[in-house]
Amino acid sequence: MRNLVFFFIALFSLFYFSSPYLLQAEEVRQQNSDKVIVEQVGDELENEENSSKEAIDSVENKENKAHESDNFKEEEQFIKNQEGKKALTEQEKTIEENSDETKPKLNDESINKNNSTETIKQEETKDITLEKGIYHEDVIDLKINLGEIGFLVSKIPNTYYGPITEKVVKDFQKYYGVNDEPGVAGRATLNKIGELLSSPLQNGKYNEATITLKKNLAKIGYKVPGNTTTHYGPLTEETVKKFQKKYGLVENGIADERTLAKI
Numbered sequence: 001m002r003n004l005v006f007f008f009i010a011l012f013s014l015f016y017f018s019s020p021y022l023l024q025a026e027e028v029r030q031q032n033s034d035k036v037i038v039e040q041v042g043d044e045l046e047n048e049e050n051s052s053k054e055a056i057d058s059v060e061n062k063e064n065k066a067h068e069s070d071n072f073k074e075e076e077q078f079i080k081n082q083e084g085k086k087a088l089t090e091q092e093k094t095i096e097e098n099s100d101e102t103k104p105k106l107n108d109e110s111i112n113k114n115n116s117t118e119t120i121k122q123e124e125t126k127d128i129t130l131e132k133g134i135y136h137e138d139v140i141d142l143k144i145n146l147g148e149i150g151f152l153v154s155k156i157p158n159t160y161y162g163p164i165t166e167k168v169v170k171d172f173q174k175y176y177g178v179n180d181e182p183g184v185a186g187r188a189t190l191n192k193i194g195e196l197l198s199s200p201l202q203n204g205k206y207n208e209a210t211i212t213l214k215k216n217l218a219k220i221g222y223k224v225p226g227n228t229t230t231h232y233g234p235l236t237e238e239t240v241k242k243f244q245k246k247y248g249l250v251e252n253g254i255a256d257e258r259t260l261a262k263i
Contacts, residue, residue, distance in 0.1 A: 129186070132161055176192055201256075206232070222243050240254070
C-alpha cells in the first residue's frame with residue numbers, strides 16, 4: 001500500500017514538474033508548424049506570382065513578335081514598292097533613251113507594210129465623227145481652223161469636243177448654210193471649212209479676182225490704199241474686215257460668198 005502511494009506521489013510530481021516543459025515543447029512545435037505553413041503559403045504565392053509574370057512575359061513576347069512581324073511586312077512591302085518604282089523609272093528611261101537610232105533597219109517589204117498600216121490608220125481617223133463628248137487630236141485642228149475663219153472656240157485648243165465647240169460648230173453651220181447634223185463636224189462641215197481656208201481671196205494670196213474685189217470695195221466707199229493689184233495683202237484684209245463689221249458679217253477678213261454677195 002505504501003509503495004502504491006509513493007508511486008502515485010512520484011507520478012504526480014513528475015507530471016507536475018514536467019508539464020511546463022511539455023507545454024513549452026508543444027508551443028514550440030505549434031510555432032514550427034505555423035512557420036512551415038506560412039513558408040508553404042509564401043512559396044505557393046511566390047510560385048503563382050512567378051507563373052503570372054511568365055504568362056505576362058509570354059503574352060508580351062507574342063505581341064512583340066507580332067508587331068515585329070507587321071513591321072517587317074510593312075518594310076518588305078515598302079522595299080518592293082521602291083524597287084518597283086525604281087524598275088519602272090529605269091524602264092521609262094531606257095525607253096526614252098532608245099530613240100529611232102536603236103530601232104532595227106527595215107527592208108523595202110517592211111516599209112511597204114508599215115506604209116499600208118499607216119494608210120489604214122489614216123482612213124480610220126477620217127471615219128471618226130467629231131462630236132460632243134469625244135477626245136481626239138483632230139479636235140485641235142478643228143478648233144484652230146474655225147478660229148482662222150472667224151469662229152473662235154479657244155485661244156488654247158485641246159482635244160476635247162465640249163459644249164462650247166458644239167455651239168461654235170452650230171453657229172458656223174447656220175452662218176454658211178451647211179447641211180450637216182447640227183453641232184457635229186461632219187463631212188459637209190469639214191469640207192466647208194477647207195473651202196474657206198483655201199479661198200484665193202484672203203491675206204497672202206494672189207488672184208485676178210482680187211482686182212475686181214478692190215474696185216467694187218472702192219465704189220462703195222471702202223478704197224484699198226495703194227495700187228490695184230492681184231495681191232490680197234494686209235491692207236485689203238483690213239478693209240474687208242471694216243466692211244464685214246459694218247454689215248454684221250463675221251469679221252474674218254476673207255472675201256467669202258456672204259461678203260461678196262453683200263458687196
